[in-house]
Structure formats: structure tokens, C-alpha cells
Amino acid sequence: MTSATNSLFVQPNGLPIFFFIEPNEIPQSTRKHLTRTIELYGGGICMNASQAHIILVVRGTAEAEKYANLWTPPPECKPVLDYLWVKTCIGRGGLLVADHNWDGLLVPHDEAETDEAVIQFQSVPESNGLANGTIVPSMIAGGSSTDTVTSQHSSTFVTPQSNGVNSLSVNGNQSNLAPDVFRSMTSGFPSQSALNPTGSTATFPSAFHFPGHLVQNSIPVAFIQPQMLAQFPFLYNPTAGPGMPNGGLPDSHTTTPSTTMVTHDRQTSVTEAGSSPSSRSIPARKEVAASRNNLSSSRSSRTRPMAADASSSSKRISAVTSRRQPGATNVSTPAPLNSRNKSKRPGPRERSQSPPSERRRGLRSAASEPSKFFVTHDGDPLRFYIPMDVGNHMEILENIRTHGGRGTPIGYSDYVILDSPVTLKLLPQIQQLGIRGITPGWVDACVEAEGLLPVDDWEVHDEADLLPKSPEPRSRRSPVDGNASQPRSHKRKIQEGKKKGIAFNKPKLLESLASLTPEQRGALPSGPKLLVPHAGGYRFTHEDSQFLIDYANVRFTQDSDLSISTILAEVANHTRASHSYESWRRYYKDQTDVWKLYIQFPFPKSASLDAEHDVDGRDSQQPSGETVSRPSKSPITRRPRLSTARRSLSESDRPLPAIRPSTPRIDVDMEAGSGQKYTPEEVEFFFDFIAWSYMHDPEATRTSIIRELAEKVRTRSITETAC
DNA sequence: CGAAGCGCAATCCTCGCTGC
DNA sequence: GCAGCGAGGATTGCGCTTCG
Structure with a gap:
């Protein structure tokens, strides 16, 4: 089984297509199977029809009619x-969408649009379709073509090539009808363009266009590193199989579809897996497992049964009653893959509301247990997104966390803190997403009142709501916690410096950020939206890596004199909820040469944390007697850069190695203290080897691969092993 | 003296193994 | 099937050393 199938139900921007599986008519075993199959092929399952891109039913049933009538007509x-x-799609190897009349499997609705309607809606400016989250009905009505789909469609389904005009961007902003299906599919979720105004995004993964070539085409699009390789589920899912085997499903988590369809929940509502669809790009290996477990042990509770209808809106404090209808099918609680997971070991959120990293940092006092009022009726933490521009960011966050709430990415949040015209720019976006903007005063008032107050008085509807409420003076920030975003070593050294009477320099990250113009700030990519708690902190995800790449590339274009240390500090400032500066520095340092492949450093020395060695990127001194020309230590002068080449070259990028990579011709300088002078060739080999290893042993651990690699490099004499 | 490198330890999660 | 146990992996903090 190739991995190609895993891209079938994936949007052009790499995010899963989400399905809602009708629970009453589709047998549970079939639902299980559908769930597994869809996920196997890259899609996702929604618990609520309102969150789904596609609704699956049994044609000819009353339920099918009901869903069609409710969800097919505009604006849904x-x-x-x-x-x-x-x-059918799996069998044909491509998505059978409107152009193929949905293979005749579209359930008609009572108000099936006429041709006029189709034409009318086709004439809707596409920007509207994206902006207001509506779907161009033509995608549902289908094109005029009712041709029988043939196998050769597998490479032409919904591809730009199909009409020769489309050139899809990741934001789906291009016109033409066929791709509208994906623009519409992404409706309701924050588009990357909305969340990432820089537009510094990759082009559509070619895997969508040519699912059969996913392996060759998609992987190089992403920043390849060991951790990220593990994020390609097809690489570790040896049981993946084509088609739809009948019954006898493994005990994967079941869907818990909801029959609740009466409300328009916040469109970016969080799935039960705890992640917004928008953030569910390619899940990491353990993210997949985590999401499975989360299905049964959601953030709401690990002990009480999970309601079948677990729309995020029910978690909001405004939800006064459970949305579960009496007649709703109460699908069994998804069984975790491992029952031990739900054993006595408490979940991370039960241990503490604050991230483990912050627990370590001692930002919270364990002396007294504050009241937890930033919670929903279900006891779930309310989720807040606090833009970095908000004054007293950390203090607000701490207040929220201390009292039961959570800081989350914007797409996950229930509320967004707005306190200035700068942050007000987010208002249209969050309003579109159904998220309420509030001022920090509400948090303060709740803290003072030790209870949840009505939000109305603090809700931000427009700029006028911000005017009377001047930002709190900076002096309110506590001297220690207020600098929580700074590297911990800075805090410690500040304290030590005070003891010694030494004036500690202000961290450069604040200086560099303070010098940014509003335009420059606007050009910066938005921070990672996906937080994956793990162990003592958060995982470095694909998003994190991409954020650093995008951020660095933008910042270097703004200021070529910046050092990577400064940029890492700024990045840490953006991701202070998940990764500290120290973590970023270490993360960067561990794979410095790899970052060089993807970040457009203005100067070779910019890539070095220790800018003093490797000045100007001059070639290292050739080892004596070495006849092989050693590539420059600084590969950026000789290699394509991600932002300009690699990320824009999808098909021609480095494929996964078809054969086991050979050891590099060049010795790795393992001399202690000399630094990791890995050559580009070695780096190339490193990743090819890891990619190969994952391909051939999806269960291999990163450590084992690296050990093997190290051994292979060390001996150099190991005979090449054909695959 | 500050920044970076480095090793160790703490913590937590996942997963396989084993016994009941 | 369930529970306990332990190994392995990942992240981060801490403290020391090295270097310019």
C-alpha cells in the first residue's frame, strides 16, 4: 500500500476534509469502518454536521433527506x-466532486436549485465565497458533465490541469469552479490567509493533484526533519490498505456523530480531538494517537462518559443546556486504543491548568488553589487567545490559567482579548469565526469578583469599545512574571544581576520587536495554532517548524542585520505559551544545518547561534590529505532556499529515496569541540536515510534510526543494503 | 561578562510485556 | 480484558564549562 491514498481526502492546503457520518441509518460498524477509512486516506471526522465539509448518509432514507434539506441549500x-x-473515490483514486456529478451519489434536496440558481450562485464573486464562508452551490449541483468517471480521472480530478487555468494557492483564492469544492470545504475554518496575513505559505501540495505520487511530491514540500517525518501517518501505518474491507474493523475509535444540527456553532469550533480542523494538518505520529485518546478522554473529562454531541458550542458558557437530544443516538464512547491510557494516570489537564513548562518555570503558586471560574458549565476550561500585542499578555494569561481557563490559538478560542487598535484588526476575523472579542477588563473584573461575569459589558464590537478602556499601565505587570516570555536564563540573570548590582541588558528580543513598524508587524506570520502538550512541555510540531521558517524569512527580509538568536527570541515571544527561547534555541541548534536549507539567511553568519565562528561562510579548511572537495560549511550559497525554491518547487523537489541511501562520501567531522560541521551532502544523506528508514520500518524510533545512521557513518564500510 | 554548548535530571507520555 | 510495570522517547530546566 502506498502512501498515496493518504492524500485522498485532503484539501489542497493540506488540511483534512472533514466528514460527518450520519449516525442513525449508517450502521455502527460501517461508521467505524468509514471513520477509519476516511482517516486513513487523510480525512477527518466531525462530531457535528455543522463542522463538516461533507455529510455522509444512506441515500433514500429519511435521514438523508433531512440532512440534504438542512445542509445542502445555501448558505450551508x-x-x-x-x-x-x-x-467510490477510493476505488477511482480521486475525488468525485461536482465535475463528476458526485458520481451520482449526491442526495438531492427539496429545494434543489434550478439551473438559474446555479448560474446565479456561480456568479457570486469568489471572494465572497471565501470571506463569508459560504459554498458555491455549483460544487454541489455539479457541473454539466455527467460523464462516467473513468479510471483516467485519477490524475485529473479537481486539478488545475483539468481546466488548464487554475493555479491554486494554498488559500484557495483562485477562481474557477472545480476547486471551489475545496474553497467551500475550507469554509467555516480559518483560512490560512486569514490567520496568516503574510501569505507566506506553500503552494498546494501536489499530492492532491496527483495522489498517486504523494510520496514523491508531498514530502519535500514540508520541512523534513526527523520529528516531522514521524508526522506523516502513512509512513507508520503499515496496515493501510486500499478499498473498503468489509466489517471486522480494528478497534479504532468510533465516531460519535451527533444528531444535533439545530445550531450554527462557531464555525471554527474545536473538534473533540481538541484540535481545530484548521490546525489539523499532517498529524504527528503521536498526535494521531493523542487525538484518538482525546476522543475518549477529551479535555472535558477523562472519567465521565462523553456526550455524543460534543460540539464546542456546548462548552461555552452561553450554552445553558446540553444539546444532546433525547432521541439522539448515543454512540458508545470511543474506546481508546489502549485502555491503560484511561487508567488512573491523570491527564495533563488534570494535573494542572498551566502548561508543564510553566509549571516548571514556577509561574504559578501552588500554595493556594484559586477558584476556577473560567470554565464552562461542563467544567471545561474556557479558551482565550491573547494576541502578542496585548499589554500584560502574560499576566492576563496567568490570571486566566489560574482561574481555570486556557490560552489557546485563535482558532481554538472562545474569546479573544482585544485591547488596542492593533489587536482590533483581528476583530473581523474572529467575528467571522464566531469568536467573541473582549477586553482585558473582563478578565480582571472576573478575577476581582472571583466569578464569571457577563461578558457583554466588555465585549468588543468595534473600535469604540476600546476607546474608553485605555490599556492598563505596564507597571501593573509583575516584575517577574511579566517577563515570562523572556528566556528564563534572562530572568535568572536579571535576578542575579540585581543581587550583584549589575544592570542587566534588556533582552534584545523586545528591542527588535519594538522597532517594527505596523506594516512589518503585519507581515509577520501568525504563530503556530496547534499546541501538542507533551511531557514537560509541548511538542515541536510541523507548524512550529514552519512558523520559524516563515518568520525568519520575513524578518530577514525586513532586517538583514538580525541574528538568528534575535529571531529565535522573537519566535519564542510568539510561542511563549508553548516554547521558551531556550527551547527554541536548542531546537534550532540541534539541526542548524537543516534550518539553513529552509531559511534564507542574508549572511552565512546569520545562521549561526555562535555568529563568531563560520564568519562569512567561508569554506572550512580542508582536512589534510582529503582529496574530496568538501562543500562549504554554509550551504546556503549553493543550495536552493526553501522560501524561494524548495517550497515553491513541489514536484521537482527531492523525492524520498527509492533505495537505501548510501553513506556520504565525506567524513563527518566528529572531532569533539569542533562543532557539527555537517556538509550539505551529509545533511541530505541524513534526511534521506531517515526518510528511507521510516518508509521501510514505520515503527522505527527516531533514536534507533539515528543510532543506525551514526553507526553507518562511523564505519563507512558497511555494504550498501538494497531495499 | 554574556552567549552558547553540553550533560544530566526531572517529568510525562506512549507502548509493549506480563500476570491475573 | 484489565491492570501494573518498566523501557523508551521527547521536552525542558538546571548548572557547569567554554569561548570570544
């Missing part, structure tokens, strides 16, 4: 399809 415009569509 969700395709309601017979669940066999999934199998």
Missing part, C-alpha cells in the same frame, strides 16, 4: 452524499 451548501461515495 454542504454536499450530502451517500456514504458509498467514499468507497
